[in-house]
Amino acid sequence: MKRLKQIINELKLTQAEPDAARMREFIFYSPKMPLRLHQEQLIAASKQFSLQVFDAHFTKANVTINCFSWGNGKRKVLLTHGWASKALDFYELITELQKIEDLEIIAFDAPGNGSSISEFSNLMLYADSVKSIAFNYAQPSALIGHSLGGMANIIAFQAIILKPHLLISIAPLIRLKENFEQSLDSVNIGVKDQDIFFSNFAKEFPVPAEHFNLAELYQLGPDLDHFLAYDPDDHISPYPFLKEFLAKNPTISAKSFENVGHYKILKSAEVIEDIVERISSLPMP
Structure with missing residues (x-):
């Protein structure tokens, strides 16, 4: 969770021009919660x-x-x-x-x-x-x-x-795309910068998120x-x-x-x- 909080803080501090790499990291990094005792026992x-x-x-x-x-x-x-x-x-x-x-x-x-x-x-x-x-x-x-x-x-x-x-x-x-949009909206990433993220997504995977x-x-x-x-x-x-x-x-x-x-x-x-x-x-x- 510490890393995710750091990513979110950096995105919120650079709202004028969010870094494309940080947006990618925000979407594809999965925060981790430690196991509780009963889960460890199972x-x-x-x-x-x-x-x-x-x-x-x-x-x-x-x-x-x-x-x-x-x-x-x-x-x-x-x-x-x-x-x-x-x-x-x-x-x-x-x-x-x-x-x-x-x-x-x-x-x-x-x-x-x-x-x-x-x-x-x-x-x-x-x-x-x-x-x-x-x-x-x-x-x-x-x-x-x-x-x-x-x-x-x-x-x-x-x-x-x-x-x-x-x-x-x-x-x-x-x-999936709408779920990504919901996540990006939560850190106040605007439509223009979201378009950059989705354009990069389509090149990387290589299908659009709406697929x-x-x-x-x-x-x-x-x-x-x-x-x-x-x-x-x-x-x-x-x-x-x-x-x-x-x-x-x-x-x-x-x-x-x-x-x-x-x-x-x-x-x-x-x-x-x-x-x-x-x-x-x-x-x-």
Whole structure:
């Protein structure tokens, strides 16, 4: 958090002409929060392993993701956390999923998040982490993703031949560009300078930020069991974007959970109960 605060202060002090490199750092640096005691205890009870992910945009080299699993069942559930988060932010859900027989729960810290060391991170590193686990460790029976992790799961799912029985999206991001705009607005970066950032983004990735819009990208068929949990007053993943996405994909089973917010939705007993019920019904492979 200290580094992020420094970046924000520098951006606010140079409002007349924000530095393009600082804007890039602000967007792609993921702040880290230390583990709490109960999270450390859950990690201590896990099987731990590491995998490699190729960073095609920042370092152009392999980076390491730290992974954790609980249980050794034939049914595999993969958890993908959101931005500025970590595997153990699923603590409450993992604890309840552990009560299900014949299940292995797999989670990871995406590059630049939690214990996985990398200077910067991005959506594609999240998606490539999901692919790496599927290719090199286990094919998941179910994918669960929160926020950016929900978007990453869908991108990974569509890029490789994954056939999970169940996809669960918790407050997923729908439009990445608008999320970036929201972040830049929060530090008073004007439209002209935001245009510079987005122009540089399109050269670096090399697609425009508006390309990452699930309302346009989503191609998963109606036969997939896809459950989506959301708070209609979520300000990080605004409901108007979600409404458009759901209107285009009416076979997704969406459920509203009021007054839980974007982050606390992961701790909601009602949300967890719904998810546990669905995971309990997974067929045996």
